[in-house]
Amino acid sequence: MRLPPLNALRAFEAAARHSSVHKAAQxxxxxxxxxxxxxxxxxEYLGVMLFKRTPRRITLTPAGEACLPKLTAAFAQMADAVAAAQQQIHTGRVMVSVAxxxxxxxxxxxxAKFRDLHGDIDLRISARQTMVDRVRGELDAGSNLLEGGDVAIRLGEGHYPGHVSxxxxxxxxLPICSPKLLEGPTPLRTPDDLRHHTLLHYESDIALADVGRPTWASWLKAAGVxxxxxxxxxxxxxxxLALQAAADGLGVVLGVPIMASEEIADGTLVAPFDLALPTGGSYYLLHTEAAEREPSIMAFRDWVLSEARSEPWAEPKQIGSAPLLDGETGS
Structure with missing residues (x-):
């Protein structure tokens, strides 16, 4: 017998398990x-109704009730099979999916610090735009949260069912610039001094990547300018690119300091003001429960958590109000 499409079976199983289309979608x-x-x-493929639909809820038909337990078990077995295969292939190797x-x-x-500690681990880095939750929903919603990795570092709200996060x-x-701009004829000392300096901007080629990110208009309004x-x-x-332009003294960028922690530490860049605005998410490290039996994966996890705990820019010193909607000028 030819099987229906896997995505359709996944959608039914999730909706039936939650008794909710919305929870399945999440x-x-x-x-x-x-x-x-x-x-x-x-x-339509099966020729039977799987749900009874009312304005407020869905309930399983007898056909749906007969299908659900075996289908849930089948997905669990497939997950175990994939994990078993990866365990054999990935011994001593760790694939990391990251934005x-x-x-x-x-x-x-x-x-380099990880290599010095764990030189025997074959670490592989896979950079993916879909490690940003709002981008993944648009581009590749059918893939799993780890997207082929043993570990993933995602930017999102932290809701990752079935995973350890x-x-x-x-x-x-917050504003970031070269220390050169703190001196000279128009030194950058207060937020109002930004009127004498070039403002640098960055916009992703994927529009959804910019959703929720503060603009200069929203930051200046929060600063009272x-x-x-x-x-x-x-x-x-x-x-x-925007951070490099800032390091070269071309202007001031409203940047994410975690992306410039090395440059701020060595003095190439500075953050002259503490006022920060949230971008609408946090970074989370994810893995499966099965990964906790893999020493190599746990070694990488523990190392990343240690680095995050020692990161001086992990949390803002002064958080401002929510950003304005795009299009507001702040003037």
């Missing part, structure tokens, strides 16, 4: 409409 990181569409397609910006600006600069640090933005044209200054498509 678990699978898709929209409720997508879950409903998959269930309808499955019912590109965090990989480039925070994780990779620290890897550890918060690393909060994501927030008015009358500055927040649209002036160059825009870059990656945070690393």
């Amino acid at each position: 678990e699978l990181y898709v929209t409720p409409a997508a879950i409903s569409h998959q269930i309808k397609a499955l019912e 590109p910006a965090l990989a480039a600006k925070w994780l990779i600069p620290k890897l 550890h918060k690393l640090f909060t994501s927030y933005s 008015r009358g500055i044209n927040t649209r002036r200054g160059p825009t870059f498509n990656h945070v690393a």
Whole structure:
């Protein structure tokens, strides 16, 4: 017998287990409409109704009740089979899925320390835009949260069913610039002094990646500064480029300090003001419960947690109010 599409079976199993289309959508990181569409397609494929639908709830039909237990068990067996295969293949190897910006600006600069401690571990880094939860929902909702990794570092709200998660640090933005700008004819000493300096911006090529991130307009309003044209200054498509421009003294970027911790530590960049605005998420390290039986994976996990605990920019010193909606000028 030919099986129905796997995504349709997953959608039905999650909705039946939760007795809720919305909760199934949250678990699978898709929209409720997508879950409903998959269930309808499955019912058409099978030629039977799996749910009784009312305005407020869904309940299983006899056909749905007969299907659910075996389907839940089948998904559990598939997960065990994949874990068993990975255990054989990945002994001594750790695959880490991580957002590109965090990989480039925070994780990779620290890897020499990990190598010195665990030179026998074959560490592999996979940079993926979909490690940002709001981007994953748009681009690749069908994949699992680890996306092929033994460990994942995700930016999101921390709701990761079926996984062990550890918060690393909060994501927030504040002004960052070269120490050169603190001197000279128009030294940057108060937020109002920003009117005399170039404002640097960055916008991702993936629009959803910028959702919730503070703008210069929102930061200046939180700082009580008015009358500055927040649209002036160059825009870059990656945070690393904007931070490099700031390091070169081209202006001030509203950046995430965790991405510049190395440069701030060595004095290449400074954060002249403590006022920070949240970007709408935090960084979390994820793995499965089965991974806790793998010494190599646990060695990497423990090392990352140690680095996060010692990170001076893990939490903001002064948090401001929520950012404005895009399009507000702050003037």
